[in-house]
Amino acid sequence: MHEAFLLHADHAPAAPPAALPRPALRLSCVVPAHNEEANLALFVRALAQVVRALTPDYEIIVVNDGSRDGTHDAALALLPELPVRYLALSRNFGKEAALSAGIDHARGNAVLLIDADFQHPLEMLAQMHELWLAGYDMVYGVIADRTAESGAKRLGTRLFYRLLNSGNRVKVPPHAGDFRWMDRRVAEALKRLPEHHRFMKGLYAWVGFKTAALPFVPQDRAGGESSFNLRRLGSLALLGLTSFTTLPLRVWSVIGSVVALGALAYGGWITVETLLFGNELAGWPTLAAGIMLFSGVQLMSIGVLGEYVGRIYDEVKRRPSYLLARDEDRSPLRDGPAP
Structure with a gap:
């Protein structure tokens, strides 16, 4: 897998760009969680173990997107033992808003977006870090195999990306998701975008920067059930189409x-x-x-x-994308100089 990574060539050459001096890594890990009681504690501990091998300066931002199970208590239990910042949204605003909340509060010079269900492989973080050091500003995962999904979902996904990218100057990479490593400059660019309804996959592509794609096969959920049903996926697809194409x-x-x-x-x-x-x-x-x-x-x-x-x-109407009900800050990172 390490030698099979693909480069998204919209903003990057076929070979890695000349390495730019990077400051010492201060990593913000954004973990959106919606009804992830069964996975959250185990995942955050596993994530911390992997990240500690990359840098001692890190924070894990858990964003509780209006969960109705024990996600709240599971997140609070992590505060005494790990560098966790816990953000509880006032209700369920959706994953796009939860990601935005995490990015808004990230303090590191690099930001990792990763789900709490173990479907994003933790072993890829080292390679993402290497590509960031090599000069790429954003490294994202691309699903290489969708055979486990239903035929209707695969067909709908192909049709969606074909419609989304037809006649559109900004091409959204097919099969790319929210599993990505971003430089601070990318995070700051995303924070400046004023949309209330945020289709994050389109915003990642719109801001540009030097990007690289890494193929991966999603792993099985460690526990619980995904909250993304066909209705939610259809609503997200409609949001993407109306946000990024006419x-x-x-x-x-x-x-x-x-x-x-x-x-x-x-x-x-x-x-x-x-x-x-x-x-x-x-x-x-x-x-x-x-x-x-x-x-x-x-x-x-x-x-x-x-x-x-x-x-x-x-x-x-200019309503905010999300509202915070609670902010428990146990992160050792503090706001540093502008990137």
């Missing part, structure tokens, strides 16, 4: 143009037929079918337009 609007513009041209041609044919041969039929079936067709097209196009208007409505 393709749906363009598609319905094309459909409207085609239907209008077809209606114009059909109207011309009816006119010619009536003038030449007369028209003995009342034409109610044709009229009814035409009304139903045009009404359906109009309602669907209004629905697509409404999704974009709804995003605008939410954004102009």
